[in-house]
Amino acid sequence: SQTIHQWPATLVQPVGSPLSLECTVEGTSNPNLYWYRQAAGRGLQLLFYSVGIGQISSEVPQNLSASRPQDRQFILSSKKLLLSDSGFYLCAWIDRAGANVLTFGAGSRLTVL
Amino acid sequence: DAKTTQPPSMDCAEGRAANLPCNHSTISGNEYVYWYRQIHSQGPQYIIHGLKNNETNEMASLIITEDRKSSTLILPHATLRDTAVYYCIVRATGYSTLTFGKGTMLLVSP
Numbered sequence: 001s002q003t004i005h006q007w008p009a010t011l012v013q014p015v016g017s018p019l020s021l022e023c024t025v026e027g028t029s030n031p032n033l034y035w036y037r038q039a040a041g042r043g044l045q046l047l048f049y050s051v052g053i054g055q056i057s058s059e060v061p062q063n064l065s066a067s068r069p070q071d072r073q074f075i076l077s078s079k080k081l082l083l084s085d086s087g088f089y090l091c092a093w094i095d096r097a098g099a100n101v102l103t104f105g106a107g108s109r110l111t112v113l
Numbered sequence: 114d115a116k117t118t119q120p121p122s123m124d125c126a127e128g129r130a131a132n133l134p135c136n137h138s139t140i141s142g143n144e145y146v147y148w149y150r151q152i153h154s155q156g157p158q159y160i161i162h163g164l165k166n167n168e169t170n171e172m173a174s175l176i177i178t179e180d181r182k183s184s185t186l187i188l189p190h191a192t193l194r195d196t197a198v199y200y201c202i203v204r205a206t207g208y209s210t211l212t213f214g215k216g217t218m219l220l221v222s223p
Binding site: 034036043044046049059088090092094099100101102103104105106107109 | 157206212213
Protein backbone atom coordinates (compact mmCIF):
# COMPACT_ATOMS: atom_id res chain seq x y z
CA SER A 1 0.00 0.00 0.00
CA GLN A 2 1.00 3.59 -0.51
CA THR A 3 1.96 5.62 2.52
CA ILE A 4 3.64 8.90 3.28
CA HIS A 5 5.81 9.53 6.32
CA GLN A 6 6.79 12.93 7.60
CA TRP A 7 8.98 13.79 10.60
CA PRO A 8 9.48 15.18 13.09
CA ALA A 9 5.87 15.78 14.06
CA THR A 10 6.67 18.78 16.22
CA LEU A 11 9.76 20.80 16.95
CA VAL A 12 10.72 24.00 18.70
CA GLN A 13 13.77 25.76 17.36
CA PRO A 14 15.56 28.99 18.28
CA VAL A 15 15.91 31.79 15.76
CA GLY A 16 19.02 31.33 13.66
CA SER A 17 19.18 27.56 14.05
CA PRO A 18 19.07 25.17 11.08
CA LEU A 19 16.07 23.11 10.04
CA SER A 20 15.59 19.77 8.34
CA LEU A 21 12.18 18.20 7.75
CA GLU A 22 12.03 14.89 5.99
CA CYS A 23 9.33 13.20 3.96
CA THR A 24 9.30 9.76 2.39
CA VAL A 25 6.72 7.97 0.28
CA GLU A 26 6.29 4.21 0.07
CA GLY A 27 4.49 2.02 -2.40
CA THR A 28 4.92 4.14 -5.51
CA SER A 29 7.59 5.34 -7.86
CA ASN A 30 8.31 8.63 -9.61
CA PRO A 31 5.70 10.65 -7.68
CA ASN A 32 5.33 14.41 -7.75
CA LEU A 33 6.31 15.68 -4.28
CA TYR A 34 5.23 18.88 -2.57
CA TRP A 35 5.95 21.01 0.49
CA TYR A 36 3.17 23.26 1.76
CA ARG A 37 3.16 25.60 4.73
CA GLN A 38 0.22 26.78 6.78
CA ALA A 39 0.83 29.69 9.12
CA ALA A 40 -1.46 30.03 12.13
CA GLY A 41 -4.97 30.90 10.96
CA ARG A 42 -3.91 31.04 7.34
CA GLY A 43 -4.41 28.97 4.22
CA LEU A 44 -2.13 26.44 2.58
CA GLN A 45 0.81 27.95 0.73
CA LEU A 46 2.73 25.87 -1.78
CA LEU A 47 6.46 26.24 -1.12
CA PHE A 48 8.20 23.72 -3.38
CA TYR A 49 7.36 20.90 -5.72
CA SER A 50 9.43 18.28 -7.48
CA VAL A 51 8.69 16.14 -10.52
CA GLY A 52 11.86 14.05 -10.24
CA ILE A 53 15.18 13.48 -8.49
CA GLY A 54 17.13 16.71 -8.23
CA GLN A 55 14.31 18.73 -9.83
CA ILE A 56 12.96 21.40 -7.51
CA SER A 57 10.61 24.26 -8.32
CA SER A 58 10.14 27.08 -5.84
CA GLU A 59 6.81 28.85 -5.67
CA VAL A 60 7.75 31.68 -3.33
CA PRO A 61 11.06 33.33 -2.43
CA GLN A 62 11.95 32.57 1.15
CA ASN A 63 14.39 31.44 3.75
CA LEU A 64 13.85 27.78 2.93
CA SER A 65 15.19 25.28 0.41
CA ALA A 66 14.16 21.81 -0.71
CA SER A 67 16.02 18.81 -2.04
CA ARG A 68 15.08 15.46 -3.52
CA PRO A 69 18.07 13.18 -3.17
CA GLN A 70 16.09 10.01 -3.92
CA ASP A 71 12.94 9.26 -5.88
CA ARG A 72 10.70 9.00 -2.83
CA GLN A 73 12.47 11.36 -0.43
CA PHE A 74 11.82 15.07 -0.10
CA ILE A 75 13.66 17.29 2.38
CA LEU A 76 12.86 20.83 3.51
CA SER A 77 15.76 22.79 4.97
CA SER A 78 16.86 26.12 6.30
CA LYS A 79 20.29 27.32 7.32
CA LYS A 80 18.98 29.97 9.70
CA LEU A 81 15.40 30.01 10.90
CA LEU A 82 13.37 33.19 11.25
CA LEU A 83 10.41 33.79 13.55
CA SER A 84 8.22 33.97 10.43
CA ASP A 85 9.15 30.38 9.54
CA SER A 86 6.87 29.11 12.30
CA GLY A 87 3.96 27.12 10.98
CA PHE A 88 2.53 23.76 10.01
CA TYR A 89 4.54 22.11 7.24
CA LEU A 90 2.90 19.51 5.08
CA CYS A 91 4.47 17.11 2.63
CA ALA A 92 2.30 15.67 -0.11
CA TRP A 93 2.55 13.50 -3.19
CA ILE A 94 0.68 12.73 -6.38
CA ASP A 95 0.86 9.41 -8.16
CA ARG A 96 1.01 10.57 -11.74
CA ALA A 97 0.04 7.15 -12.99
CA GLY A 98 -3.09 7.12 -10.84
CA ALA A 99 -6.04 9.40 -10.26
CA ASN A 100 -3.87 12.47 -9.66
CA VAL A 101 -5.09 12.74 -6.09
CA LEU A 102 -2.89 14.75 -3.74
CA THR A 103 -2.16 12.80 -0.55
CA PHE A 104 -0.80 14.62 2.48
CA GLY A 105 1.37 13.54 5.36
CA ALA A 106 0.44 14.20 8.96
CA GLY A 107 2.43 17.43 9.06
CA SER A 108 5.28 18.92 11.09
CA ARG A 109 4.50 21.76 13.46
CA LEU A 110 7.45 24.13 13.76
CA THR A 111 7.69 26.83 16.40
CA VAL A 112 10.58 29.25 16.12
CA LEU A 113 11.33 31.18 19.32
CA ASP B 114 -5.53 26.50 -12.24
CA ALA B 115 -8.95 28.09 -12.57
CA LYS B 116 -10.05 30.15 -9.60
CA THR B 117 -12.78 28.98 -7.24
CA THR B 118 -15.12 30.89 -4.93
CA GLN B 119 -16.53 29.38 -1.74
CA PRO B 120 -18.45 30.86 1.18
CA PRO B 121 -16.12 31.43 4.14
CA SER B 122 -18.28 29.53 6.60
CA MET B 123 -21.40 27.38 6.92
CA ASP B 124 -23.31 25.75 9.74
CA CYS B 125 -25.08 22.41 9.72
CA ALA B 126 -27.02 20.46 12.30
CA GLU B 127 -25.78 16.99 13.14
CA GLY B 128 -27.58 14.34 11.09
CA ARG B 129 -28.69 16.76 8.41
CA ALA B 130 -27.21 17.03 4.92
CA ALA B 131 -24.44 19.56 4.44
CA ASN B 132 -24.39 21.15 0.99
CA LEU B 133 -21.19 23.06 0.27
CA PRO B 134 -21.21 25.20 -2.90
CA CYS B 135 -18.31 26.16 -5.12
CA ASN B 136 -18.21 28.49 -8.10
CA HIS B 137 -15.63 27.91 -10.83
CA SER B 138 -16.96 29.94 -13.74
CA THR B 139 -13.63 30.00 -15.60
CA ILE B 140 -13.08 26.25 -15.54
CA SER B 141 -11.52 24.77 -18.66
CA GLY B 142 -12.72 21.68 -20.46
CA ASN B 143 -9.85 19.52 -19.20
CA GLU B 144 -10.04 20.62 -15.57
CA TYR B 145 -11.43 18.37 -12.87
CA VAL B 146 -13.16 19.55 -9.71
CA TYR B 147 -11.49 18.20 -6.54
CA TRP B 148 -12.68 18.48 -2.96
CA TYR B 149 -10.48 18.16 0.11
CA ARG B 150 -11.08 18.83 3.76
CA GLN B 151 -8.79 19.72 6.62
CA ILE B 152 -9.68 18.88 10.17
CA HIS B 153 -7.94 21.08 12.70
CA SER B 154 -4.23 20.31 13.14
CA GLN B 155 -4.27 17.58 10.52
CA GLY B 156 -3.17 17.35 6.90
CA PRO B 157 -5.85 17.85 4.24
CA GLN B 158 -7.77 14.75 3.20
CA TYR B 159 -9.02 13.97 -0.28
CA ILE B 160 -12.80 13.57 -0.51
CA ILE B 161 -13.91 13.25 -4.10
CA HIS B 162 -13.36 14.56 -7.62
CA GLY B 163 -15.18 14.69 -10.94
CA LEU B 164 -15.09 16.06 -14.46
CA LYS B 165 -18.64 16.27 -15.81
CA ASN B 166 -20.78 13.61 -14.24
CA ASN B 167 -22.00 13.52 -10.69
CA GLU B 168 -19.91 11.32 -8.44
CA THR B 169 -20.55 9.49 -5.19
CA ASN B 170 -18.30 7.60 -2.81
CA GLU B 171 -18.45 6.49 0.79
CA MET B 172 -17.70 9.98 2.05
CA ALA B 173 -19.75 12.32 -0.10
CA SER B 174 -21.50 13.15 -3.35
CA LEU B 175 -20.36 15.69 -5.90
CA ILE B 176 -22.91 17.44 -8.07
CA ILE B 177 -21.51 19.37 -11.05
CA THR B 178 -23.80 21.66 -13.04
CA GLU B 179 -24.24 20.97 -16.72
CA ASP B 180 -22.25 24.06 -17.71
CA ARG B 181 -19.57 23.00 -15.15
CA LYS B 182 -19.41 26.52 -13.74
CA SER B 183 -20.33 25.41 -10.25
CA SER B 184 -20.51 22.34 -8.07
CA THR B 185 -21.86 21.21 -4.73
CA LEU B 186 -20.33 18.80 -2.27
CA ILE B 187 -22.96 16.93 -0.29
CA LEU B 188 -22.33 15.22 3.03
CA PRO B 189 -25.61 13.30 3.37
CA HIS B 190 -25.65 12.90 7.15
CA ALA B 191 -23.21 15.29 8.76
CA THR B 192 -21.57 14.30 12.04
CA LEU B 193 -19.56 16.35 14.52
CA ARG B 194 -16.41 14.82 13.03
CA ASP B 195 -17.21 16.47 9.71
CA THR B 196 -16.38 19.86 11.21
CA ALA B 197 -13.49 21.03 9.05
CA VAL B 198 -12.37 23.44 6.36
CA TYR B 199 -13.51 22.21 2.94
CA TYR B 200 -11.52 23.15 -0.14
CA CYS B 201 -12.78 23.12 -3.71
CA ILE B 202 -10.02 23.06 -6.34
CA VAL B 203 -10.06 22.82 -10.11
CA ARG B 204 -7.08 21.32 -11.82
CA ALA B 205 -6.17 19.66 -15.08
CA THR B 206 -4.67 16.19 -14.86
CA GLY B 207 -0.96 16.20 -15.48
CA TYR B 208 -0.61 19.73 -14.19
CA SER B 209 2.13 19.92 -11.62
CA THR B 210 0.78 22.22 -8.93
CA LEU B 211 -2.37 22.35 -6.84
CA THR B 212 -3.41 25.67 -5.34
CA PHE B 213 -5.66 25.84 -2.29
CA GLY B 214 -7.93 28.81 -1.64
CA LYS B 215 -9.39 29.75 1.73
CA GLY B 216 -12.11 27.11 1.65
CA THR B 217 -15.33 26.89 3.64
CA MET B 218 -15.28 26.34 7.38
CA LEU B 219 -18.11 23.90 8.08
CA LEU B 220 -19.29 23.75 11.67
CA VAL B 221 -21.50 20.81 12.52
CA SER B 222 -23.43 21.34 15.74
CA PRO B 223 -25.39 18.93 17.95
